[in-house]
Amino acid sequence: MKWLPFELHTHTPHSDGIHTLLEMCRKAAELGFRGIALTDHNTTSGMADAAQVTEETGVAIIPGLEWTTFYGHMLTLGVPYCEWRDLGPKDIHKGIDRVHRQGGVVGIAHPFSLGSPICTGCHWEYEIQDWNQVDYMEVWHETLPPMRNHNAPAFEQWTNLLNQGYRIAGTAGRDWHHSNDESDPPAYTYLGIVGDTDALTKEQAVDAIRTGRICISMGPLVTIELQADGQSYHTGDVIRRSDCANVETVELTVRIDHPSIASRRQMVQEEGLTVIVESNLGECCRSALADGATVFQHSIRPEKLLWLRVRLYGMLSGVLSTIAFTNPIYFED
Template identity: 60%
Template sequence: MRWLPFELHTHTPHSDGTHSLLEMCRAAAELGLDGIALTDHNTVSGLADAEAVSKQTGITIIPGMEWTTFYGHMLTLGAPYCEWRDLGPGDIHKGIARVHEQGGIVGIAHPYSFGSPICTGCHWDYTISDWNQIDYMEVWHETMPPMKNHNVPAFRQWTELLNEGYRISATAGRDWHRSNPADNLAAYTYIGLPDAPLPHSLTDIIAAIRQGQICLSMGPLLEISLTLGADQYGLGDEVPLVIREAHSVAELTVQITRSAQPERPWGAEEGTLIIVDSNLGELAKVPACGYDGLPIMLTTAGLGWLRVRLFGTIDGILTTMACTNAIYFANGQRDEE
């Protein structure tokens, strides 16, 4: 698996951004990013020179769009333009179906941002009747996202949906409108892709986001591996029922890799903690400083999912520095449905 940092929410002058696609991709390369998703508001016209810009800068460009409506903003990735203007507050699923039919995925953008009158439509007010149709949620929004109040309920909702059995990926999105070197740090969305020659195909990238092969981070990459018997599982994988019944104890290993960007947090400083979250609450808490990669032993009874957070200090504030998406556990009830 090759883990590449992406920015999945960006804008150019084709909507309300001020930097051209070329300027943004040059800035992305300086920030250590391997790719971006271009998600201009209600248009894909900015993608006209995407191929040339990608060749010039080495930045992978995912085609996307941000449906910008009175009832919420929805990101679409990997699909051509899909109509959104006929969607009322109760029929967002009609639009979602159009994106899925074109091979794309959908994600709710900044669901708990301020709405009217500060930002009409920025708060999510569409009715979701089937959360299985939502591919991902933007749980970290803007720069320094772990410290933004409107991301707290978004992260909480994602956790609650995991507890209810839904498999929804979590992403970070800077909502990038201009390239200013003085801006605060934005989070990386690390995407796990096949260890194959670059560039990766759009199909591989979309599949990885949908599956949840993702780590959100202010700097360090978290890679986790769960071992049960002779079998190993990574982010987005499901542990089959037959395996968990045969092995009640799992071994979880965590690898922390520092970002190449010197201004980014390391992740293994004194006081930083590796925390294993699950539907059962916190399963383990291990000091990251001096962690030598020895397995963290976990009992699998009752587990529906687990993820790993890195909790430490950024700019003097204790916060989540990085968080993986989930590893899932099959259960008998789901298998019968």
């Protein structure tokens, strides 16, 4: 498995973006992204020249769409156009089923953005009857997302849903409409890709999102591994309690890899980082890393755990902030 950085929320002039797909992918390559999802509002027409753009830039393109309605915005990835215009506030699941039947995934975009009259439909108002049907939530939105106020309640809602036993992936999305050299930096959505990464496919990226093999970061890649009774588990994996019944603790290893992109290394201060291990039981531990350290290890008692993830905390552009977080490893009876 290889961890590759993606941007999962973009727009071109086929809806209300400024950059052509080629211009966006050229810029994405400069920023270090290996792939993007094209999610124009209510249209997939921008995918017409995607293969040519990928060949020229090396940036993989996931077909997508942003259902843009009066009751909220939902991202659909990995499928062609799926009808959305007949969906009312109480029957979003009818549309979700259409996407799932074609092998795609759905995600709630910027659920706590301002709604009417500032941005009609941007705030999520659809009634979710079964959260098991939602594949992911955009918990970090826009550029420099740790500093955006509307992302705090999105992250909290995601955590509350995890506490209730739902396995929903958390993602980031720039909502890329325009940019220039002075734009704030976006986050990376690192996807754990299985198989050949020389010719990335939409199926590989969709599978990573569906299974929660995701790390969200302003730069460093944070990966986690749990050792339980001789078996290794990673982000998105599920540990059955019977698999660790013979041990009192499971061994957590956190690894931090810093990218080679100069702008990211200048923005994220590599000294003074803190690792925070979180679960449905709250904060399991918090430890300051020695300067230059890239590995952290900790023993954890697995009983009563539903999920476990790691946050990286430190200086981001001169401000103390969450820098990165992993998606969970899950536990089940």
